[in-house]
Amino acid sequence: MLMHNPPHPGEVLKELCIEPLGLTVTEAAKGLGVSRKTLSTILNGKSGISPEMAVRLSIAFNTSSESWLNQQSQYDLWQAEQHRKELHVTQLSAA
Amino acid sequence: MLMHNPPHPGEVLKELCIEPLGLTVTEAAKGLGVSRKTLSTILNGKSGISPEMAVRLSIAFNTSSESWLNQQSQYDLWQAEQHRKELHVTQLSAA
DNA sequence: CAGACCGTAACCTATAACGTAACGGGTGTC
DNA sequence: GACACCCGTTACGTTATAGGTTACGGTCTG
Numbered sequence: 001m002l003m004h005n006p007p008h009p010g011e012v013l014k015e016l017c018i019e020p021l022g023l024t025v026t027e028a029a030k031g032l033g034v035s036r037k038t039l040s041t042i043l044n045g046k047s048g049i050s051p052e053m054a055v056r057l058s059i060a061f062n063t064s065s066e067s068w069l070n071q072q073s074q075y076d077l078w079q080a081e082q083h084r085k086e087l088h089v090t091q092l093s094a095a
Numbered sequence: 096m097l098m099h100n101p102p103h104p105g106e107v108l109k110e111l112c113i114e115p116l117g118l119t120v121t122e123a124a125k126g127l128g129v130s131r132k133t134l135s136t137i138l139n140g141k142s143g144i145s146p147e148m149a150v151r152l153s154i155a156f157n158t159s160s161e162s163w164l165n166q167q168s169q170y171d172l173w174q175a176e177q178h179r180k181e182l183h184v185t186q187l188s189a190a
Numbered sequence: 191c192a193g194a195c196c197g198t199a200a201c202c203t204a205t206a207a208c209g210t211a212a213c214g215g216g217t218g219t220c
Numbered sequence: 221g222a223c224a225c226c227c228g229t230t231a232c233g234t235t236a237t238a239g240g241t242t243a244c245g246g247t248c249t250g
Binding site for chain 1 (some may be wrong): 206207209218
């Protein structure tokens, strides 16, 4: 359904929250209550945004947790859709 | 943000897809290309809907993969929000 | 009763999010 | 120049979970 590769949420987080506020990874991680490494791997696209992390981000940056987790879902889904043809699934619905 | 406990996606899957079509777990699992156990644990709320499973469901039942994964996200997020107060996070945004 | 089918439970594996600790690169300051 | 300090990243171990394989108890039907 999605037309093109959505950006990794960590990239968005960096560009929209961390950099504009001039925050370091260390400062932001401290505020979020996670380790520097946990935040670092997210910002570098090495790991995704967990539901709990989405809530943390919503508190720290006064945003909605939904938006963060939805971004992650869109990203994950696009990855999965790339292999749509490889999973042999048969139609089950009446339509 | 969400006001009340969203249903587990497996419950929705059972009520909206499996039961209306009179499918058994075995039949549906075969069509989806997964083991009976994998589908069974989802229907019983023991495991969630993965991105790949969302794509499988979208093919088998001619629906959108987004809707399935979003349901799962809403469910996971509600669980995480219940512990919002326990994660000590400090405000970082200017607002 | 024997066999076939159903759903679930037990066991194992792979992946991934997380913390701790260590590392390498800057930027000082004495 | 040597030391201290902060930064971001990497290495390693832990834990949680989606998934397959197999085995079990239940219900049919021949």
